[in-house]
Amino acid sequence: MTDRKPPSSWTVLSCMPVVVMAVVASVDVVAGPGVGLLPLVSLGPAFSGLVGGWRRTAAFGVVALLLCVALGLYNGLFEQSRGFAAIGSVMGVTGVGIAVAVMRSRREAELASVRSIAEVAQRVLLRPVPLTAGPLQAAVSYTSAVAEARIGGDLYEVVASPHGIRVIVGDVQGKGLAAVETAAVVLGAFREAAHDEPDLVGLGERLERSVARELGGEKFVTAVLAEIGASHQAVFLNYGHPAPMVVRHDGTVDFPQPPAYALPLGLGLHGSEGPKSYRVDFAPGEQLLLYTDGVTEARDEDSRFYPLGERAHLLKASDAHRALDALRADLAQHAGGPPHDDAAMLLIRYHGHEEGKSAPIT
Template sequence: MTDRKPPPHRTLLSCTPAVVMAVVAVTDILAGPGVGFLPLVSLGPAFAGLVGGWCRTALYGLAALVLCVALGLYDGLFDERRGYTALASVAGVTGVGVAAAVMRSNREEELANVRSIAEVAQRVLLRPVPRTAGPLQAAVSYTSAVAEARIGGDLYEVVSSPHGVRVIVGDVQGKGLAAVETAAVVLSVFREAAYDEGTLSELGERLERSAARELEGEKFVTAVLAEIGTEHEAVFVNYGHPAPMILRKDGTVDFPQPPAFAPPLGLGEYGSEGPKPYRVSFAPGEQLLLYTDGVTEARDEEGRFYPLGERAHLLKDPGAHRALAALREDLARHAAGPPHDDAAMLLLRYRGHENGKPSPPRK
């Protein structure tokens, strides 16, 4: 395990108090007592309180007091009030700096605890997908639109069930904690129902019932469900979600569309007919990419959407995770700035069956 070096700006700030005090001391000696640089010695503990702990700030404050006394005696300032005024300013700034350092340390500790909780929530909500599931190799990428956030409103899951490998990728309307809560509801139902329901349509109906019961008002979740079994085909059920992308062995790209568009999860009660499952050939050596609209709706500086189909060649890397990382980096370059929406991508590679038989489901 290698030691981490502090970032350059952090090292520079750590040296600033000593540098400032040295500059003030030299300037005061050269300029003489008539200019009045002595109170500026208090800048040392002031800067120390910005980056160091309270103990380090107190040490710089003590050093500043010693320097102030030495310069005051050198300049003969203790024969009048100026020397004592400078000492009072250094002591006051040191006290404030120590208090600020304590408060900052407490906030940093609270932030570290919050981040730790967020990491646990991420592992529970968006747990890592298995590297292999049945005949498939899987890789996932998630980019949150919220700075410093680990999770958001996009969701994904891969489950090896008795009925085949079942997959969901979805996008919750809105952002923030409410979207995370909704994503948790959908994922928990999917993880259980993927094992129980006999068909993908029944799985989708169960998700719809749960979403309608949990979501309030006109909130909804777009989602696409996929099932890959042993027939060299993929079955899809689409709830208002972007069409999946299939990269064929010959390099061509397909975006199979549903026979009829259906409303997202949570809006089925408004009388629209539910989605119909549709089948698409999906053979060994081919790749399936499920994604959210944060990918295809990412715009460059000229307002052009990300051309996902044109960038499918980036997925030809032998390593699934490296291939998906290349696509994610290309997406970030295209957006040329922070993302405006969460972007999730789930890549499935059909590796084929061993000895002509499907791999057993992963527990």
């Protein structure tokens, strides 16, 4: 036996004009003209204007008008002013419903255009990460908290530089288009500095200066930077961001913490000490997951946070993208609905390494 899903609100509203007019006609026939329900026939085109186009609303208006005339003749209401008042009510409500439907269709078209432009802009901003970079394989998952859109303030990038594979995952204060603009500033600065700066700390300092200059202290970005070179180690800088997760050969999980958490990007020039880099063993066969707090702070119906460390076994699939898809599906099941915050995950797998050689990004 298959499960039957409850009808959506759109389906209910679509059927409402027919239901309303049928109920009004039935009650009017049974109860007679004394009840005075005939003007309620106009609710048919009124409900139609909420979900349908102007043609659909006009069609229901014609049906309501014909029904009103038929019931008026049946009840003998045209011998009085009541029948003509009912017809006037149907015509007036139909006209208003048509106007509402036209305005709503225009607003929906404008909104769809804005969403389309925003999504194209973010696809340009958040370019697909390379499938492979040197000995590494990468996969990414992004879910936006903006209803019915794929835009948000989480950011990620993987750059193969002369100094190693450099990665950033960050979370911009706020959501929507304003957060996308801030993410563009961060990613632009990172992509340039990742190639130029020989040291990860220098990269972070340059990124901090660029972000502080562009944002002017009005916004901030939590971020974690990583560099993976030839020494079977990963170097991290943490700007107030959730600690990365490292999955070892034997399935054990580490969440390496920084010596001290620094202020987010955009706030670090306010007299505080910058982040200190720290190294973590990262060998072939191991996995590194960088993520935003939309993952770990997702709550279930009992307000329990998502237990990311306990779900590391979901990353066993041979393909990194399938493994990340399994984790994302489990996260959605845990939350039991749309996310309340943007959620980004970047999975890095270390498949092997040849000393002294570097492979191109593909």
